[in-house]
Amino acid sequence: MASMEARLRNGLDGDDARRLIEQQRAERERQRQSLNLQRENILSQRTSNPGRRAALEAALKQIEASIASLG
Numbered sequence: 001m002a003s004m005e006a007r008l009r010n011g012l013d014g015d016d017a018r019r020l021i022e023q024q025r026a027e028r029e030r031q032r033q034s035l036n037l038q039r040e041n042i043l044s045q046r047t048s049n050p051g052r053r054a055a056l057e058a059a060l061k062q063i064e065a066s067i068a069s070l071g
Contacts, residue, residue, distance in 0.1 A: 032070050039063045 042060050047053050 028070050032067060035063050035067045035070075039067070 039060065042056050042063070045056060047056065
């Protein structure tokens, strides 16, 4: 992350760089919130259908990997 910020600062003046960094941080936070809502939705679902359960587990793994990649 720090190297991206350094690259931004080299190409932009201080105010523009800070604004862009803050916009990116806010977007990551919105993505994290959205993924957490999806995760909670999946965890709240109950099913006895093995196929549906497997699909929910796969979706949960994908969402958790996406959350982890956001840092």
